[in-house]
Amino acid sequence: MEPRQLLEKMFQAAVRSALPEHCLKAHLPELPRGRVVVIGAGKASAAMARAFEEAWTGEISAGLVVTRYGYEVPCRRIDIVSAAHPVPDEAGRHAARRMLELVDGLTPDDLVVCLISGGGSALLPLPIPGVTLEEKQELSRALLACGASISEINCVRRHLSAIKGGRLAAACHPARVVTLAISDVPGDGPTDIASGPTVADPTTCADALAVIDRYGIKLPDHLRQCLGSGESVKPGDPRLARAEFRLVATPQGALEAAAETARREGVAAYILSDRIEGEAREVGKVMAGLALQVARRAEPFQAPCVLLSGGETTVTVKGKGRGGRNVEFLLALAVALDGAKGIYALAGDTDGVDGQEEVAGGIVTPELLKRAWDLGINPRARLDDNDGHGFFEALGESLVTGPTLTNVNDFRAILVTG
Incomplete structure (x- = not known):
């Protein structure tokens, strides 16, 4: 798959x-x-x-x-x-x-x-x-x-x-x-x-x-x-x-369901926590470091694997962007990964709404930053402006679900293929 x-x-x-x-x-x-x-x-x-x-x-x-x-x-x-x-x-x-x-x-x-x-x-x-x-x-x-x-x-x-x-x-x-x-x-x-x-x-x-x-x-x-x-x-x-x-x-139950889905596809799944909080961009940096350690050192897990987490981060809006904790997390993650091969990610609010936007979140691929630069979009500048939603919309990588009719907080999955 x-x-x-x-x-x-x-x-x-x-x-x-x-x-x-x-x-x-x-x-x-x-x-x-x-x-x-x-x-x-x-x-x-x-x-x-x-x-x-x-x-x-x-x-x-x-x-x-x-x-x-x-x-x-x-x-x-x-x-x-x-x-x-x-x-x-x-x-x-x-x-x-x-x-x-x-x-x-x-x-x-x-x-x-x-x-x-x-x-x-x-x-x-x-x-x-x-x-x-x-x-x-x-x-x-x-x-x-x-x-x-x-x-x-x-x-x-x-x-x-x-x-x-x-x-x-x-x-x-x-x-x-x-x-x-x-x-x-x-x-x-x-x-x-x-x-x-x-x-x-x-x-x-x-x-x-x-x-x-x-x-x-x-x-x-x-x-x-x-x-x-x-x-x-x-x-x-x-x-x-x-x-x-x-x-x-509960969020933990949702993460367990996702983990079981990955395992059925032959991918090891690890639930890091169902209650991660803090500034979304800082969490993104930390998760990028962990994903890179898996990809380059096979520690603490071996690829292929998926790292799952939930919780509710926060965004201190200082720029002119629309905020959104899942897209801010993803943009910070992408910037820190800097196009590393074999690492993909999805983050979204399980209710279908990230912040005040009718968008659940977004998806990161290894080619994302290059595509952004080719379009004249500066990822770091967008992150500084709290404009994660604008960034992922421009690249066609927003995760749009519509109303899901449930809500078990944020869902984050980082897939390391090898």
């Missing part, structure tokens, strides 16, 4: 392993004595809702799920609405209010099934009193551009939200709450998947303010005061005593 075909086949296997239709049924809760209410948010939540409807044998009394524009999937009994991501909009705020109204007045006999996936933070933007949606939008843009990790960003989100940080589960009390989640965060921490609307939050307002100060983000005095007073639901809160959290798909 050609290198490009193998890389694309591995990516497809990773995405397919995390599709709700394949992974959700095994995690359904038992039927309750009372009503069943289905709620949820995230890029995969509409597909999760359809999978739940098809697998659930009982009644569904009411349902509301909010997903990203373009990720809608028709359902019969669950209302699917859409909103903006990654910068929130009014449609998301309206959906969050409706969701809280939907779970009001439940009883101990009732069951709330919460379908959560990556993107849920932006899709449920209900600010605490004193904070406007416009202020949350501006802060979201600043956090996305400053290089903060997803854990740091979500810490701030939880403390400015009237629905995240355990508040949604608290609103469901005294009903039983079972959250079915697809993880898109390094380490699969429940508090970071959609900012943990149904789980207790051990972080504090002081932690959130520390993130703001660490990255030099300027806040109006009243917004800083609100952030310092918007405490989330803490561990041990009795309102969360009947809240249960179940992971149905």
